[in-house]
Amino acid sequence: MAKAETKTGGTKRVAENRRARHDYNLGDSYEAGLSLMGSEVKALREGNANLSDSYVQADKGELFVHNLRIGEYKAATHIAHEPLRRRKLLLHRKEIDKIETKVKERGFTVIPTELYFKNGRAKLKIAMATGKTNVDRRQDIKERETKRELDRVMRGSRTVPRGGRKGGGEWD
Secondary structure, three states: OOOOEEOOOOEEEEEEOOHHHHHEEEEEEEEEEEOOOHHHHHHHHOOOEEOOOOEEEEEOOEEEEEOOEEOOOOOOOOOOOOOOOOEEEEOOHHHHHHHHHHHHHHOOEEEEEEEEEEOOEEEEEEEEEEEOOHHHHHHHHHHHHHHHHHHHHHHHHHOOOOOOOOOOOOOO
């Protein structure tokens, strides 16, 4: 497995959920701590995690992340962890209450978008999300393609023609 990717500001990215931006309109985001076992932390330091099908659910006033796959740590003893167990998120009470009310009243979904280490502690970035329709996805693709085409045209007009530069040449 690849080691965790280094980022600026003392954080190391372990995993990212790129599919979330494609399938959901992301809103407010929160940084949550994770309640982990020692072998899970070691596995995360090796970069052994997958966020692709994970989601967050509230249960009795607490938030839990489901389907967050943290692979087994090979050097762990007989007390290894389960790769797909649910893990408790550590947030302030006000943040938990705010997230719960948005999910109940407005129909938001809570999606993990990034897993990283910050100052030696495992953090999970979660975002409030609403599902995209096919029309929204097509619109995003159309905007992306027009931006690429515009960049391509602009890049082509900035190049200096081959064969010389303006002014100061021998043949002027």
